[in-house]
Amino acid sequence: MTDFNKDFNIKIKQIMIEQTHAFATLATCLLLGLLGAILFNSHDWGINISLFGLLLAGGLLLLRHLDHHPISLAEYALVASCLFFTLTFAWRDSLVLNSLSLLGILLIAHLAFTLSTRQKLPRLEISEAFLDLFLLTRHGLTSYHGLVYQDIHWKDVQQRWGQLGRAIIRGVIIAIPLLIGFGFLLMESDARFEETVRYFLDWDLNAKTVLQYVITLILCSWIAAAVLRGNLSDQSLGSAYQDTPQNRLPLPAWGLGCVEIGIILGAINLLFLAFLAVQFTYYFGGDALVQSLEGPTYANYARRGFFQLVMVALCVMTLLLFIHWLYKPYHRFEKRLYQSLAGVMIVMTMIIEASAAHRMYLYTKEYGLTELRLYSSVFMVWLVVLFLLFSVTVLRGYRALFTFGGILTALFFIGLLHIANPDAWIAEINLIRLQAGKPFDVDYMSKLSADAIPTLVKNRPEVPTSSHCQLWEELQYHRVLRASTDWRDFNFARYQGRELLQRESLICE
Template structure:
């Protein structure tokens, strides 16, 4: 009789502590259009992009990046991704119509977030946040991607990518150096290229070459992210086990009672407006507005934290749990909306009393945006599904920021302060002189000497030669026409 032999099972592979974000990549190969397109965009950036000048060049370069990523890199972008790229392009385009550097900077940062979402995706808050840093973690992968060859004869580009970039850099350097020297040597030659091609000094060549190399490599990075998209949602927190009903109902119910009591007791204060400030001893418009702002901030953080924890702990398969969650979290969001409305009202009173500044107008806009976020939270609570919420908030923030840029905050600040001055109130000329060229049309209405005092710095900044086509900015153009005729 044969004795059975015990078989020792093979040990299973240990589960990784950190989920895999990047797929193993040893086969992806850059095609000729990808490499040439990235190099062309880099050359374009080296020729026209100047980080010190706000102009249309930002949108032109980004449009080139979008063409390479969207048309030369398979798979083709989906309609939603094309929409996100269009939103990012619109944010870059703010640099062509607004002169406020702080506003343009915010729009460029937002464009980065939107474009990385278009490349990588992300259905969760964690995924959207991590997507913004993935391009910074990809350089080594991109360099290996660019060095690969295809073993099949004639199937892929045989020239090393490094050589393509080097040849492009050398070509641009020679054009810039010799072109600038020829332009300096012959006025007629300089006139021929004046306004049609960049006029760059020899000492600026290295900076422009660096910009070109960075943009070319950044474009190739975007190509790689399309070809080997990381799974950023893999690092999102796993679903938590639900708590017993009473463990989350009791805290939420008590918190709602607290909010209800606060709103009820403070009803007169919340919407008292001018009358409440005037009849309350020791209360100023500044105190009134700041109280509303900090209430909003505290309520926002508290509500978002509570919702994030409670939704993860609610048993969504239980009908009674879903009903209680809808009621309690919906009430919390509703009370928050009341305080958002109060804060907006207080800030409006404050601005009308003391004038408008960038900080006050920006806070006002953020308060309105947060109010819309609470509305989305209520909708998500009714549906008991928030998978769409991160993407919806990102889209809403993008549209809101574009609306804020269209609103033209610097021009609005100047317009309102000039109106207050025309009504006999004081005006802070020193602060108005720090505004951008967006404010020139409104400041031009001031009488002397306030007009000259508020426009002196802007006149010095705009004095000189006209912008080239790649430096075009409609706000600067309008300001020059007003100030210099």
């Protein structure tokens, strides 16, 4: 009987601890939702996202500390990486970079979910990654409901705190009219006190503002619940989404043999070989062939071909992974067959990508650099890295390492783009072309983000007078001069660009 009472008391204590953690998580989510509603009641994105990310990370660390659940080195790395991408919203102004930062945050959330459910990161099958993406979406949509209606036992709360709660509600109901009455009398008795009260109560609220606050509060608290709910002792993600047959993608009942593999990959390799045979005439012909009247123009040769060739590389990667998933080799020869044909296809795809790079080089040299051309080129380089990674992982029998490596390289490229500052790079290259006497699109340059303004202002003395004045006049209408000055919208690039444009002066005759 003593052992039974001891076990019962331990169980009751454990339930109380879990309920305390559930209430702490709910309170943290509501607090973060309220702070998020205040931070995002602005006109633009900037330091508000960075601060919300820091608050979310702080809430995560606090709940882990209360739960006596230490954070592993891998989790620290994920949190630090996520904070980096939230800080970039207060650093760079480019819409493309901000979108890539959001993509980076989602990729890190995917890795964090996988680490919590499967307790592994490096060895992650592609099918598991897609399944985890679905489970992560489901977890994000149902976290708040699960926290409120599953993790917290409201019947026990009502029995334990119901009388106190009802007393608090009665006290509030009685106190509110008394406060209003006495407050009205005191305001009538003193003009200074009336002015002070009106100042603090004048929130300039309307139906639209209130609705915006409510929606933002719900969204921010929902995001917080999706991140923080997994910290509950009994409702961790690992127990909620165990690696069971129900949480695995079913393997296909049919597969591909060596005959099908030989026909599919062999036919595509022959097609690629024929394409490369034609491309070599361009390589050896150079600009003279491209500019000839009989041959293709720069626009047809470069603009039309580049994006299609990048799409070819993306399709090849998808095809090789899908075929490898379906291929069931029974002998060493069959395994070598796929490796050989896939290796040949990768080599020819790399040569095709070299052709795409050559086309983009010619097009950029003639027409200048734009965001689309730059980011497409970077995407092509990332695909080349993926092909190299595919060669050292999938072709050598380590397919489970490919997914994690691909996500890491994507995060690395996104971070590298933030450091490189693409818009400033675009502005600098086009200014060099202008100094060389080539066409310069002033209208496009003036519409780049605030990241490019320091480069444009710094190099303006080297710009010819006609383009100099036109560029400066266009910059006087840059959106950064109309951007919000609210502290929640602070962005270093916008602040720096606005200061430069307001400080510099130019007189054009």
